[in-house]
Amino acid sequence: MSIRLVLIAFALWLGGCVTATVEQVRQTQTLLGDGDSIVVIGRRNRPNQEEAELDFIDCVSRKMSTGVDRVSMISEQEFRDAVFPWFEPRTAPLNTTDLPALLQEPVLAKRMDEMGLKYLVWLEGSTRRTSQGGSLSCTVTPAGGGCFGFLSWENDSSYEASIWDTHTAKTAGRISSDAAGTSYMPALVVPIPLIARVQSSACSSLAEQLRLFIQPDSAES
Amino acid sequence: MMAALTTSGAILLLIGCAGGTTQLDIEGDFPVPIMVKLPVALGIHLDTTLTTFTHAETFENSREWVVSIGPAQERLFSQLALGLFSEHTLTDSVYATPPYDGVLKPAIAEVQFSLPEQTRSDYYEVWIRYEFDLYDRSGRLIGNWQLPAYGKANQKNYSGTSKGLQAAAMAACRDAMAFFSINFSREPVVMNWLNSGMPDVQAPDSIDKTDASNTATSSDGRPV
Numbered sequence: 233m234s235i236r237l238v239l240i241a242f243a244l245w246l247g248g249c250v251t252a253t254v255e256q257v258r259q260t261q262t263l264l265g266d267g268d269s270i271v272v273i274g275r276r277n278r279p280n281q282e283e284a285e286l287d288f289i290d291c292v293s294r295k296m297s298t299g300v301d302r303v304s305m306i307s308e309q310e311f312r313d314a315v316f317p318w319f320e321p322r323t324a325p326l327n328t329t330d331l332p333a334l335l336q337e338p339v340l341a342k343r344m345d346e347m348g349l350k351y352l353v354w355l356e357g358s359t360r361r362t363s364q365g366g367s368l369s370c371t372v373t374p375a376g377g378g379c380f381g382f383l384s385w386e387n388d389s390s391y392e393a394s395i396w397d398t399h400t401a402k403t404a405g406r407i408s409s410d411a412a413g414t415s416y417m418p419a420l421v422v423p424i425p426l427i428a429r430v431q432s433s434a435c436s437s438l439a440e441q442l443r444l445f446i447q448p449d450s451a452e453s
Numbered sequence: 454m455m456a457a458l459t460t461s462g463a464i465l466l467l468i469g470c471a472g473g474t475t476q477l478d479i480e481g482d483f484p485v486p487i488m489v490k491l492p493v494a495l496g497i498h499l500d501t502t503l504t505t506f507t508h509a510e511t512f513e514n515s516r517e518w519v520v521s522i523g524p525a526q527e528r529l530f531s532q533l534a535l536g537l538f539s540e541h542t543l544t545d546s547v548y549a550t551p552p553y554d555g556v557l558k559p560a561i562a563e564v565q566f567s568l569p570e571q572t573r574s575d576y577y578e579v580w581i582r583y584e585f586d587l588y589d590r591s592g593r594l595i596g597n598w599q600l601p602a603y604g605k606a607n608q609k610n611y612s613g614t615s616k617g618l619q620a621a622a623m624a625a626c627r628d629a630m631a632f633f634s635i636n637f638s639r640e641p642v643v644m645n646w647l648n649s650g651m652p653d654v655q656a657p658d659s660i661d662k663t664d665a666s667n668t669a670t671s672s673d674g675r676p677v
Contacts (some may be wrong), residue, residue, distance in 0.1 A: 270503075281575070285607070285609050287610070313484040314487075315631075316484035316485070316486055316487065316627075316631065317486050317488075317627075317630060317631030317634045318644045319489075320627060320631040321605075321624075321628065322628055322632060323632075323635060338489065339487045339488060339489060340487060343487050358609075392640075
């Protein structure tokens, strides 16, 4: 019994393999001063396949706000409520060129200033299952039960972050994060899942790269 | 006999599980819009047709979904008015007692919603068509306009149809609030009313008298 538990724990620790790639394009210099904050929000202006999951946005925001080089983050919902109705799906600016006109609204400009909002990170993308195969069957009898078979599936995460500088109303740059990995579930009596944490890997890489992009000095120190 | 009863009981149970009704309410708070407040003291009349509004739909091979949109409307319009107008109150009728400049009466004209399996997309979607009547201090209709609102919720973010539909309905209500906030003073009816100093509509009697004095008539009394 204890050997089986050890095996399961080892399998969970091992997991499936994930390959992650991060690319960035910088258009302007970035600097985060004292009291400046960042918000990561998803594009929701139309139904599409590239709408980032709420838990992914939350993951990126959480990872950026923790650790040694943490930055001050505003949660997506808190931001949307605080600047309502200017960043709703039908009213949010689509390009940085729309920002100056939007910031002509005195109450909005004042609210963003109060929040100390320096960078607005628009996030698009999703995690999808790209392929799957194998079969697994389980049987239960009065004498006991068990499973036999093998399943595998591949997940692909692809996200792009567009960083807007709200002070200059220009795009500071873009970061894309792609990750792919195959999960396995062999079953010889007990199914042992070897899960590739694809989305989690994409989240960690993107959050880390965003932090380095916005605070390049932290990488040098 | 016992076996037959058991079988029919099981069949009824299966029918009950396949059909049935699920009641959904719109939960959560609405934000206050951050706008430059209009210098208008407005009464807002939410009648029971609006505050008890429910929409029911039965989908193929599915149960009946009843979305209760009405009870959230008081919260929605209270928050909306708080950010938009210098003064407001919820009134019992369209007759505003001074110092109110006029009364707004919202209504829901139509609601539709769809599930991801219907549209073969990732989204629960809700459409709400609002109708607004604007009345003067004496309860006379100044004009009306419509506002279509749309909300969606990605099924990847919500576990189950109930939560997905609730989120989409909430998004549609927020969309209505956002669109109303930005476009209220741009609606031709409202813009004319505001620009002319929020006057009362002339009573039908006085309109008839004015029209009569300005209308030429033939010898037999017919207008020419």
